[in-house]
Amino acid sequence: MEFRLKYLRKKRKISQVKLALDLNMNQNTISRYENMERQADYETLILFADYFGVSVDYLLGRTDVEKTNETKSF
Numbered sequence: 001m002e003f004r005l006k007y008l009r010k011k012r013k014i015s016q017v018k019l020a021l022d023l024n025m026n027q028n029t030i031s032r033y034e035n036m037e038r039q040a041d042y043e044t045l046i047l048f049a050d051y052f053g054v055s056v057d058y059l060l061g062r063t064d065v066e067k068t069n070e071t072k073s074f
Contacts, residue, residue, distance in 0.1 A: 003033070003034070003036055003059070003060065003061065004054075004058065004059055004060075004061060005030075005033055005034050005048060005059065006034040008048075008052045008054065008059075009030075009034075012052070016030045016031055016034075019051075022051065023047055023048075023051060045059060045060070053067065054066050054067065
């Protein structure tokens with residue numbers, strides 16, 4: 001399974017530190033998610049999906065349709 005967090009972050013030119021600060025997380029945690037050393041729980045997946053305006057399915061590589069019908073802005 002492909003986890004697209006790193007792709008989305010780099011595409012939007014956001015550093016791991018900025019993402020971590022925006023989501024009230026540790027930068028090391030973001031790194032572990034990106035390198036698939038750690039798996040995000042449901043709440044965290046939804047948080048990432050809302051932040052980037054994508055579906056959880058897109059984030060997990062289950063679909064190539066990036067946009068969702070409803071997006072939340074941080």
